[in-house]
Amino acid sequence: MSRKRIDLFSRVLVTVAALLTMVILFGIFFFLISDGVKVFGKISLKDFFLSTRWYPTYEDAEFGILALLSGTLAVTGLTLLISIPLGFISAIFLAEFSSRKTHDFLKYVFELTAGIPSVVLGSFGLKYISRWLMELFPMKVWTGLNILNASLMLSVLAMPYFVTLIEDALKAVPVDQKEASLALGANMTSTLFRVLIPQARSGILNAIILGTNRIVGETMVVLMIAGGATMIPQSIFDPVRPLTAAIAGEMGEVELASTHYFALFMIGVVLLMISLIFTVTAMRLKRGMRR
Amino acid sequence: MIEPIFKIEKLNVFYGEKHALKEVTCDIPQRKVTAVVGPSGCGKSTFLRVLNRMNDLIPSYRHTGSVKLLGDEILDMDPVLLRKHIGMVFQKPNPFPKTIQENVTYGPKIHGIKNRQALREITEKSLRQAALWDEVKDELKKNATNLSGGQQQRLCIARALSVEPDVLLLDEPTSALDPIATQKIETLIEELSEKYTIVIVTHNLQQALRISDYVMFFYVGELVEFDTTEKITSNPKDQRTSDYLRGIFS
Numbered sequence: 001m002s003r004k005r006i007d008l009f010s011r012v013l014v015t016v017a018a019l020l021t022m023v024i025l026f027g028i029f030f031f032l033i034s035d036g037v038k039v040f041g042k043i044s045l046k047d048f049f050l051s052t053r054w055y056p057t058y059e060d061a062e063f064g065i066l067a068l069l070s071g072t073l074a075v076t077g078l079t080l081l082i083s084i085p086l087g088f089i090s091a092i093f094l095a096e097f098s099s100r101k102t103h104d105f106l107k108y109v110f111e112l113t114a115g116i117p118s119v120v121l122g123s124f125g126l127k128y129i130s131r132w133l134m135e136l137f138p139m140k141v142w143t144g145l146n147i148l149n150a151s152l153m154l155s156v157l158a159m160p161y162f163v164t165l166i167e168d169a170l171k172a173v174p175v176d177q178k179e180a181s182l183a184l185g186a187n188m189t190s191t192l193f194r195v196l197i198p199q200a201r202s203g204i205l206n207a208i209i210l211g212t213n214r215i216v217g218e219t220m221v222v223l224m225i226a227g228g229a230t231m232i233p234q235s236i237f238d239p240v241r242p243l244t245a246a247i248a249g250e251m252g253e254v255e256l257a258s259t260h261y262f263a264l265f266m267i268g269v270v271l272l273m274i275s276l277i278f279t280v281t282a283m284r285l286k287r288g289m290r291r
Numbered sequence: 292m293i294e295p296i297f298k299i300e301k302l303n304v305f306y307g308e309k310h311a312l313k314e315v316t317c318d319i320p321q322r323k324v325t326a327v328v329g330p331s332g333c334g335k336s337t338f339l340r341v342l343n344r345m346n347d348l349i350p351s352y353r354h355t356g357s358v359k360l361l362g363d364e365i366l367d368m369d370p371v372l373l374r375k376h377i378g379m380v381f382q383k384p385n386p387f388p389k390t391i392q393e394n395v396t397y398g399p400k401i402h403g404i405k406n407r408q409a410l411r412e413i414t415e416k417s418l419r420q421a422a423l424w425d426e427v428k429d430e431l432k433k434n435a436t437n438l439s440g441g442q443q444q445r446l447c448i449a450r451a452l453s454v455e456p457d458v459l460l461l462d463e464p465t466s467a468l469d470p471i472a473t474q475k476i477e478t479l480i481e482e483l484s485e486k487y488t489i490v491i492v493t494h495n496l497q498q499a500l501r502i503s504d505y506v507m508f509f510y511v512g513e514l515v516e517f518d519t520t521e522k523i524t525s526n527p528k529d530q531r532t533s534d535y536l537r538g539i540f541s
Contacts, residue, residue, distance in 0.1 A: 181397070
């Protein structure tokens, strides 16, 4: 085959692959949304989004997702609170303060952690963390399956993302910037906070977006150990039923083309929107930063 | 010879197994321009980076011997303290992606100067010393990355001068610049040598001969010859030096 033909062939291949990805993506959007909106034939927008009553199998079924949404937000929020600081500190340690050996070892550990199946983490939370929480906070905890339990396990899941991506962002800052700062008599801490982190911020933000999307979408852990209660949580020891848990828990038994069925699809759309809003906001922020 | 600022004795440098500098002994004179020359890989940059302990960043690096700065042993010194006395300018201009003013005040701020008036004075003084003030005085708040390559390099010199060092180390400061920018930097180096000790690594032999008072010639990690520029050019003692000067190897 001539060189020109190989060139043409690879160009066609790449274009087809790109188009295919787009078609699949928009296809998913389309089917999800077209099924999801049908719920509003039976339920008003207000009842769907602003009611906390999710009783899909009652005789007078109710489909308010506010409690589910608050469950997702609570679990995600607490997970970020735990895993971002830890991930950030670990990334800084890996990027600037660890010896080659420690670095490689820890990196290996994080890679292994990233590979733990979420169902295994869920089982661990179910059997051990729930018991430990009951023992540690006997006055406050009325079920071991709650926001804190889920957030702890989700943090194990999310931490490797944050560590790896934030470390990459720090390492992507040119070495000459670090040298310029050190050569002026700055110590490593000042260099880190005044030069490296500011210059890595768009990469760091990127890490946070990817990690958060991962947490919002994670299903198995919350299905197993978030507690499953449809209520607006008052404390981190309350059980909740995040959006993903509702879909996964109920989709298997739902009657096809029922209101409940469409409601679950609409929840899928809501999840998609959360992730979309989050990503777009972060992209805006990033563009602002570059200026 | 003029009072030395650095007294170096039996300096050996290793990167892992590699013996990068061998038994270097010399005195670097104060307030003079000393050019460090030699073919690629001869250890001249390594030598420069011993003087402000920049090599410490490399994990496999180690050294033996003695390097004294005005009588103090720098190989045992806290590198952070040492580097306040020794400014460095790198091969590629590397301003911070901050404003021109913030670039110059970075060092003084790190060392605890907070007074705005004082910082403004340092900015003007340093930029004047680096012959950049007239070009940028109206745009101190502009991002430094918008400057031309030559201006960026002079800004880096101003940044190095802002902490009032005794010594200025220049690591091939003009190799990324065009001839006109290079010439400006060379003139600047001559002016600065009245107040500062300057050690410059350069790949450009003509440049070394133009601007330096002393020349150090390194060859495969060895300091072959160290003398006044005049003596080195008129009467090199070592065959390798005269070969290098005649361009037999570069």
